[in-house]
Amino acid sequence: MKKTEKYYVPLPTGEVEFQKLFDFLVISGIGMPLSRDGGPIGAWTPDLITEAMSSHGESQNDVDLRTVQLWFQDNGKGVSPKNIGRLAVIFGCGDPNQTAEIRLKLTSAQIRLEANRRAYKKKHQSKIYEQAAVGTMRQPEIKKASSSLTPAFRTLAEKVEWMLSGSRSMNLQILYWLVFCGLGLFNYIVGTLSVTYSPVKGLDKQVGFIWAPTLNLLPMVVLPIYIYYISNITTYWKRAGRNKCINYGNEATYQSENDGWLAKVNELSFSFWAITVFCFLFVFCAQWFGIYLPAYISGEINDVQMDRYLVTLVRPDVITIPQSMVLSGIGYLYTASYIAVFMFGLLLIVAIVFDYHDICTTLDLEEVLIDVPNIRKEGQKIVWGSYRVVLFGLWMATLIKLQITYLSTDAKNTVSWLVTDFLSLLNMGQVRNGWLDNTSIGHFTTFLMVMVAVAIFIVTIQKIWNIFDKLSLYDDDFTFGHDRNVLLRMSFVILIMSLNLTLLGRFDGFSLVLALSVLASLNVLSGPKLRNF
Known part of the structure; x- marks a missing residue:
C-alpha cells in the first residue's frame, strides 16, 4: 500500500509485545521509500532510523546511534515516550491518522512492557522476604560459622x-x-x-x-x-x-x-x-x-x-x-x-x-x-x-x-x-x-x-x-x-x-x-x- 510515496502495510491486530511490534515495523520496511516493484527499498537499520530522526527537525545529539541500536535488542526496556512519538512520525508515512495509530500502538505496547517489568520485580522481591525469613531462623548457625x-x-x-x-x-x-x-x-x-x-x-x-x-x-x-x-x-x-x-x-x-x-x-x-x-x-x-x-x-x-x-x-x-x-x-x-x-x-x-x-x-x-x-x-x-x-x-x-x-x-x-x-x-x-x-x-x-x-x-x-x-x-x-x-x-x-x-x-x-x-x-x-x- 502506498502512503505519500512510502511503503505501508496494516499493523498486527490485538495486543502485541513491544519488541515484536518494533521488529515488525523495521523488518517490513513501513515508512521506507518505495522501490520500482512497489515494495520498500529495504528494511530499517539503526543508522537509517537515526538519520530519519535527524531529518525531522530533531537535534542529532538528542538520540545517538547507540541508543537506537538498543531498540533493536530484546533488552526489556523499550523506548521513551518522546522517542515513540518520533518513531510514529517515521513509520506513519506522513499520514496523520496512520501516525496517530502507530503512536497509540507503540504506547500501549510500552505500557504493557513496563507493567510486566514491575510484576517481575514484585515477584522476585517477594523472594527477598522468604530468604530473609530463612536467614533469620538460621542466624545463630550462620554467625557461628562466619569467620x-x-x-x-x-x-x-x-x-x-x-x-x-x-x-x-x-x-x-x-x-x-x-x-x-x-x-x-x-x-x-x-x-x-x-x-x-x-x-x-x-x-x-x-x-x-x-x-x-x-x-x-x-x-x-x-x-x-x-x-x-x-x-x-x-x-x-x-x-x-x-x-x-x-x-x-x-x-x-x-x-x-x-x-x-x-x-x-x-x-x-x-x-x-x-x-x-x-x-x-x-x-x-x-x-x-x-x-x-x-x-x-x-x-x-x-x-x-x-x-x-x-x-x-x-x-x-x-x-x-x-x-x-x-x-x-x-x-x-x-x-x-x-x-x-x-x-x-x-x-x-x-x-x-x-x-x-x-x-x-x-x-x-x-x-x-x-x-x-x-x-x-x-x-x-x-x-x-x-x-x-x-x-x-x-x-x-x-x-x-x-x-x-x-x-x-x-x-x-x-x-x-x-x-x-x-x-x-x-x-x-x-x-x-x-x-x-x-x-x-x-x-x-x-x-x-x-x-x-x-x-x-x-x-x-x-x-x-x-x-x-x-x-x-x-x-x-x-x-x-x-x-x-x-x-x-x-x-x-x-x-x-x-x-x-x-x-x-x-x-x-x-x-x-x-x-x-x-x-x-x-x-x-x-x-x-x-x-x-
Whole structure:
C-alpha cells in the first residue's frame, strides 16, 4: 500500500509485545521509500532510523546511534515516550491518522512492557522476604560459622577492611592524631620543632618539625580526609550499594550478610600481605637501617638529604644521636603505616570495582531482568568514590614530594621557597631558587604512589564502562553524554595533579601549578553524596 510515496502495510491486530511490534515495523520496511516493484527499498537499520530522526527537525545529539541500536535488542526496556512519538512520525508515512495509530500502538505496547517489568520485580522481591525469613531462623548457625563475625580469627584482609569501614575508621584517624601530637611533643622536648643548619655559608636552612608538610598538613588534613573517603565508599558498598546490585531471585549472586563481600576482599589477601611486607621492609627498614643508622654510626651524611632526623650530625647542641635514633625510628614507622593505609585504601577500591563487575557480569550471563537505573547509579557512585580516594591519595604523595624537594633547595624554609618561585614567575624577584648536592629515595616512593593511584583510577573507569556497555545501561533516557563531561573533569583534575607532582620544583613557576591543583581539587566537592545520589 502506498502512503505519500512510502511503503505501508496494516499493523498486527490485538495486543502485541513491544519488541515484536518494533521488529515488525523495521523488518517490513513501513515508512521506507518505495522501490520500482512497489515494495520498500529495504528494511530499517539503526543508522537509517537515526538519520530519519535527524531529518525531522530533531537535534542529532538528542538520540545517538547507540541508543537506537538498543531498540533493536530484546533488552526489556523499550523506548521513551518522546522517542515513540518520533518513531510514529517515521513509520506513519506522513499520514496523520496512520501516525496517530502507530503512536497509540507503540504506547500501549510500552505500557504493557513496563507493567510486566514491575510484576517481575514484585515477584522476585517477594523472594527477598522468604530468604530473609530463612536467614533469620538460621542466624545463630550462620554467625557461628562466619569467620567475619569472630574478630580473633579474621584474616589480615578482613582486619584491614574492618579497620577502614564504618565508625571504626574514626578510631584510626584518632590514633594518627595522637601519634602526631606525641611526635610534636617529643620534638618540643628535644628542641627540634624549629631547627636550622648551614649547608652553605650564609644560609640557615629550616628543617624543624613544624615546617615539614609531611608532619603537619599530611596527618592533620589530608590523611583524615583520605581515610574518611575510603570508609565512606567501603561502608556504603557493603551495607547498601552491593545489595542494590544483587538480583535476589538469582541464587548465584545471593549471599548471607556480608559473606559475598568478604569473600571478594579475601581474594586479595596476598596483595594485603604484600603491601604490609613491602612497607615494613622498604619504607621502614631500608630507610632507617640502610640510610639513617649507618649515618648515626659513622657520623658522615655523605650525599643524603639533611632533615630533622640527621640534623644531630651538625647540631649536636640541639639533639643527641640517641634521641635522633629514637625519633627517626618512630617517625619512619609512622611513615610506613600511612603509606600502607594509602595502598590499602586503593586495594579496597579495587575490591569494590571487581565485586561490582562480577555481580553485573553474572546477571548478564544468566540473562535476568535488571533494574537499569539502580545498576547505573551504583556504578556512578563507585566512580565518584574512587575519584575522591585517588585524588587525596595524590595529595599525600604531593606533600611528601614537596618536603623532599624543598630539602634539596637552597631556600631558607618552605614558605620562602614557594614565594620566591612565584615572584620569579612574575619577574618581581631578584633571587632564584638554587639546588643543594643531595638526594632522597622519597622521589622514587612518590613516583610509585602516583603511578599506582592513577592506574587504579583508570582500571575503575575501564571496568565500570565495560559493564555499562555490556548491560546497555545507556539508553535514550540516559545517554553517555550525561557522564562524559563528568569523566572529562575528573580526568583533567587527575592529570593536573599528576603533572604537578611529577614536575614539582623542576621549573620556575611550579608554585602556580601547585595552586591550580588546589583549586582543581575543589571539584571533588561538586560530586554527589553516596547515600542521596
